[in-house]
Every structure is written in C-alpha cells, then in structure tokens.
Amino acid sequence: xxxxxxxxxxxxxxxxxxxxxxxxxxxxxxxxxxxxxxxxxxxxxxxxxxxxxxxxxxxxxxxxxxxxxxxxxxxxxxxxxxxxxxxxxxxxxxxxxxxxxxxxxxxxxxxxxxxxxxxxxxxxxxxxxxxxxxxxxxxxxxxxxxxxxxxxxxxxxxxxxxxxxxxxxxxxxxxxxxxxxxxxxxxxxxxxxxxxxxxxxxxxxxxxxxxxxxxxxxxxxxxxxxxxxxxxxxxxxxxxxxxxxxxxxxxxxxxxxxxxxxxxxxxxxxxxxxxxxxxxxxxxxxxxxxxxxxxxxxxxxxxxx
Amino acid sequence: xxxxxxxxxxxxxxxxxxxxxxxxxxxxxxxxxxxxxxxxxxxxxxxxxxxxxxxxxxxxxxxxxxxxxxxxxxxxxxxxxxxxxxxxxxxxxxxxxxxxxxxxxxxxxxxxxxxxxxxxxxxxxxxxxxxxxxxxxxxxxxxxxxxxxxxxxxxxxxxxxxxxxxxxxxxxxxxxxxxxxxxxxxxxxxxxxxxxxxxxxxxxxxxxxxxxxxxxxxxxxxxxxxxxxxxxxxxxxxxxxxxxxxxxxxxxxxxxxxxxxxxxxxxxxxxxxxxxxxxxxxxxxxxxxxxxxxxxxxxxxxxxxxxxxxxxxxxxxxxxxxxxxxxxxxxxxxxxxxxxxxxxxxxxxxxxxxxxxxxxxxxxxxxxxxxxxxxxxxxxxxxxxxxxxxx
Numbered sequence: 074x075x076x077x078x079x080x081x082x083x084x085x086x087x088x089x090x091x092x093x094x095x096x097x098x099x100x101x102x103x104x105x106x107x108x109x110x111x112x113x114x115x116x117x118x119x120x121x122x123x124x125x126x127x128x129x130x131x132x133x134x135x136x137x138x139x140x141x142x143x144x145x146x147x148x149x150x151x152x153x154x155x156x157x158x159x160x161x162x163x164x165x166x167x168x169x170x171x172x173x174x175x176x177x178x179x180x181x182x183x184x185x186x187x188x189x190x191x192x193x194x195x196x197x198x199x200x201x202x203x204x205x206x207x208x209x210x211x212x213x214x215x216x217x218x219x220x221x222x223x224x225x226x227x228x229x230x231x232x233x234x235x236x237x238x239x240x241x242x243x244x245x246x247x248x249x250x251x252x253x254x255x256x257x258x259x260x261x262x263x264x265x266x267x268x269x270x271x272x273x274x275x276x277x278x279x280x281x282x283x284x285x286x287x288x289x290x291x292x293x294x295x296x297x298x299x300x301x302x303x304x305x306x307x308x309x310x311x312x313x314x315x316x317x318x319x320x321x322x323x324x325x326x327x328x329x330x331x332x333x334x335x336x337x338x339x340x341x342x343x344x345x346x347x348x349x350x351x352x353x354x355x356x357x358x359x360x361x362x363x364x365x366x367x368x369x370x371x372x373x374x375x376x377x378x
Numbered sequence: 379x380x381x382x383x384x385x386x387x388x389x390x391x392x393x394x395x396x397x398x399x400x401x402x403x404x405x406x407x408x409x410x411x412x413x414x415x416x417x418x419x420x421x422x423x424x425x426x427x428x429x430x431x432x433x434x435x436x437x438x439x440x441x442x443x444x445x446x447x448x449x450x451x452x453x454x455x456x457x458x459x460x461x462x463x464x465x466x467x468x469x470x471x472x473x474x475x476x477x478x479x480x481x482x483x484x485x486x487x488x489x490x491x492x493x494x495x496x497x498x499x500x501x502x503x504x505x506x507x508x509x510x511x512x513x514x515x516x517x518x519x520x521x522x523x524x525x526x527x528x529x530x531x532x533x534x535x536x537x538x539x540x541x542x543x544x545x546x547x548x549x550x551x552x553x554x555x556x557x558x559x560x561x562x563x564x565x566x567x568x569x570x571x572x573x574x575x576x577x578x579x580x581x582x583x584x585x586x587x588x589x590x591x592x593x594x595x596x597x598x599x600x601x602x603x604x605x606x607x608x609x610x611x612x613x614x615x616x617x618x619x620x621x622x623x624x625x626x627x628x629x630x631x632x633x634x635x636x637x638x639x640x641x642x643x644x645x646x647x648x649x650x651x652x653x654x655x656x657x658x659x660x661x662x663x664x665x666x667x668x669x670x671x672x673x674x675x676x677x678x679x680x681x682x683x684x685x686x687x688x689x690x691x692x693x694x695x696x697x698x699x700x701x702x703x704x705x706x707x708x709x710x711x712x713x714x715x716x717x718x719x720x721x722x723x724x725x726x727x728x729x730x731x732x733x734x735x736x737x738x739x740x741x742x743x744x745x746x747x748x749x750x751x752x753x754x755x756x757x758x759x760x761x762x763x764x765x766x767x768x769x
Binding site: 352368 | 497501503549550553554555556557558560561562564565566568569572573575576696700703704707736737739740742743744746747750751754
C-alpha cells in the first residue's frame, strides 16, 4: 500500500507540474490580452513534432542516430514554438483582443483546428501516433521501495526552475514590470508609455515556450504523441488555469496540481476509473466554479455601474 | 422602417416581384452549390457568394429594400418560401446525397436557432448544445430500442429530459460568467460525452444501432415517399420532417424575440446590472435561456437519431458544440435569417470542400478565422429592434 501511495504521489506531482506549466501559459496570455488562447494546447503539442522532425533531420544529415540529436533538438523546438506563438498573436489573436470574449474563443478554437491539421499534413504520416522517447531515462533513487525515475525528477526540477525564473522575470525586470502593468490595465499602461506590441510579443513568446516545454514533457510522459493531443492538453491546461483563477500564477500551479490529483485519484482508487477520469476532472471543475465562481485564487471583481 | 419614414418604400407590385424573385434566386443558388462537385466550380460559386456579401456591405440600401419588400407583402413571401421548401426535393430528384446534406443542414439550423437564444439574444456562452443534442438523441433512441416507444412519443420525452439537463447547466450560470461560464458548459459537455462513451447501457463507444424508422398514418419513413405519382427517396420523409421542425424553431424564435422574454434577454446582453435594476429576474432568464436551448436541441437530436438509425458519442463531441457556436457567430447573432444561412453554409461548405479531400478541415478553420476577422458582426448583423408602429 505504501509503495502504491508513493508511486501515485510521484505520478501526481509529475502530471501536476506538466498541467501547471500549460496553465501558466493560459493565465499569462489571459492576464495581458484578456483573450482565451484556446489553441495554446495545440501550439504546445507542436513541440514534440518539431523535436522529432529536427532530430530526424540531424540524424540523416550527419549520420549516426542517437539520443544526442534529441537533446540538441529540444531547445531549438522550444524557441521555434515560442516564435510560432508570437506569429499567431500577430496574425490572428491580437485582432480579437477588443472583440467580444466568445468571438476570440471561437477564433482560437478554429486556430487550433488549423494547427492540428497542419501538423497532420506537414509531418510524415501525421495521422498516426508517433513514439516519443523519454527525455531522460533510468532510475534516480529509491524511496521506501519505489524507484523514482530521472524523468520525474527532471519534470519537478524544470517546473520549479521555470516558475522561479518567471517570478524573477515578472517581478524584477523592466519588461516584466511592463507585462504586469499591461495586465493590470492596458489603457493606463499605454498612457504610461508602455508599447503594448512589445508586451504582447514577449508574453506570447514566454507563454508558448513554456507551453512547448510542457508539451515535450507531456509527450515524454505518455511516451507517444499524436496530432490531436493538443485538444486534451489544451482543455486540461485551460481548466487548471480557470479553477486556479485566470491571471494568477500561483492559481495556475494550484489548478494544475488539483486537476492532476483528481485524475490520479480516479485512476487509482475508483474501479474502472481510467475511462471515467475526465468525468471526475470536469465534475470537479464544475463544483469548484459553483462555489468559487472566479476560481480558487482569482480576484472576485465586484461589478459597479 | 425603424420609425423613420423612408422615401423608398416599394410598391406592392415591385415588392411582390422582389420577394418572389429573390427567394427563387436564393434557392437556385443553393441548388447549384449542392449540385456541383468539381473543386473549381465550388470556388467560383463561393466567389459569387462573396461578391454578393461585398455588395450588401457596400450598398446597405439593398438589405433595407429587401426587408421593406418582405414586410410589404409578408403573405406572398411566406407562400413563396413554403412552395420552394416543398418543391425542392422534386428538383433534387433521386440524388439522396443532396437530400442528406439538406436534412443535416436543417437539423443544424434548428440547433443554431436554439443556441441563438443564448449566444445571440442574451450573450451567454454555451458549449453544451452538442450535449443537449446528444441527450435528445440518446433518450429517444433508448426508449425506441428498449421499450418500442413510437417516435412521436419519444419526441416530448427526449425534449423534457434535455430541458432538465438545461436547467442543471443553467444553475452555475447564476454565479459564473463569461470565460468561467464557458468552461462550466464545456465541462458539462465533456462529462456527458464521456459518460455516453463509458456507460454500457448506452452502447459505449459503439453507440446504439438499429433505431427503428418512425411512421405516420401507416406510412413508414423508411419507405419512398410517393406524391401525385412522383416517387421521392425515403430521405424526403425526413427532409419534410426537419423542415417542419425548422419552421417550429423559426416561429418559436420569432415569438420569443417579440415577447417580454426576448426583450429581457436583450436587456441582459446590453447590461446585466441595468437589467437587474429594471426588475428583470436575471437568474431566471439566464436559466430559461439554457432550458429553451436544450429543449429545441433535443428535438433535433431525436430526428437525427431516427434518421441515421445509428448514433455514437462521436456525434456529440465538444467540436460539434463549437461548430454550432460558429454557425451562430458567422451567420449573425440574434438574426434568425442569418443564423439559418450560417448553419446551411457551414454544413454544406465542408462537404463541398471534399473536392480538396484531406485539406478540408484545414480550409474550414481558415475560412472561419477569416470570417471572424473580416466580418466580425456576422454575415447578417442583427437589426435594431422595432418598437411600435409598422411602417
């Protein structure tokens, strides 16, 4: 029992960190643009494909396939996805920042379709699932008879490092200050001489790059990736961001951990729970929003006339 | 029009000619786009359609003139519409594929009109219309398969079940709003779809098979329809049935729009706090919008189930709800005619894009984004409410 518990605890933390990284992207973009970037999950899930394609290309160009190419491909893919995010913002999403919220939602859902279809067509045999290797393999150490994998360790360390970096960036750099200002009030920020185009670019780059890392970890955790994994990744990340409270970083992390927690709990303790796990997750989402309509850590804005 | 005396109110004769001619042209266009199957012909027709909307945009008096003529001779307009709808299958003849497309388009028109009460009139997001649609389909199919209940009896039962579901989704809507409410409805939609996918008594991922065809006055809907010696394929039965449902939906939408309920929804859309201050029971009208949406969606679901006689959870996913939302937004929120055009366009377009085979979903996504960017208010923007006197 203790073994099972520890094992599930590790699963929970690993998955929770991945969801938290996805949720941070949603929250960051919503905070600044007030737009739900529903295709964020799809953007994130392009990262595994770009990595695979790059590793493949490197292997054929330089010969001698090996995990080394993968390690080389990962940072390039993360950068590329960050730039994809910036491009999507410039071409599509920014135009909806002042439109009714539903319009932006539908537009980004359509954008998600476009991204998925592009992956399907551009990647060779894109309709099929593709194996994605663990970024690191092997066991790190043991806790009460349960071996903790390097991968789980990597996920946790990477998440903590990214969150810390994001925190420092938002709190202590001039650009971070501008992002926070624009997130507080875009119009006033503009009056203070903050160029919002730059803020949007930076926000989308950071959010998409973090999403790319989450997407790589997600594919690595599942061991496989497919062109339409972005739908679920997006829905779960979005849910995590919303139940935590949109625009709140600690909320995004909390939301990710909660969503992962209920998923792992359902899989472990409910008979046949694996097939019902989404039911539990989304029932929890509904319950949270009934009692905390602005999310757990979200600011409840009293509307005044 | 709109309270001001417009100098160009058409005469009775001109109005009659315009009302008949414009509808025949519209029907002919629909017929053509359904008939062609070469990729470039579709592109050409779409370009023609684009040109039409461009003209409407540039010359707004065309729309005013059209509305004025229809208002001048409403009876003529309605009779023409009825004749066109009734006669359409005779022109299509034995081409069952076109009839199938038309039936699906009609059902989507009903779904879009249902969602329009919320999204259009009250600006409440709802990503669970697909779920209500599914509940309607499953309830009626289960009743028919397990208990042999006739189609006509399952209709109200399915509608009641879905309405109950609508009330349940409506409850969180009293507290949450905008994005948060959107997520609640998404969550409801996913939960329903996942449950349908996992329960054994709903057939799981395999769905339900062998839903018996309905019959009316001894005429089974699976048999060809024979009218005055003309023999129409069996799909024609469902074509007329769904057309009747569209008419019911239009009348409902029209009456609700003109009633205090429609007015209350519009007030909610304009400003919730102001509406509350006017003494409108905001919570009740929000929940009511969900219930009406689910009620109509269940009707469409029931007809769909009996028409294809096979349903599976894949027919009622989150993407179906998104498609319905897109129809309302592309067509024009709170505009009954626009919503129907949106539903027809977005049902037929992906099918016609089959000429582009594998790329059609990609195309579809690009077209939607393009629409939202170029014409964010929809093809047919809502008009100002007319208070009081007829022109």
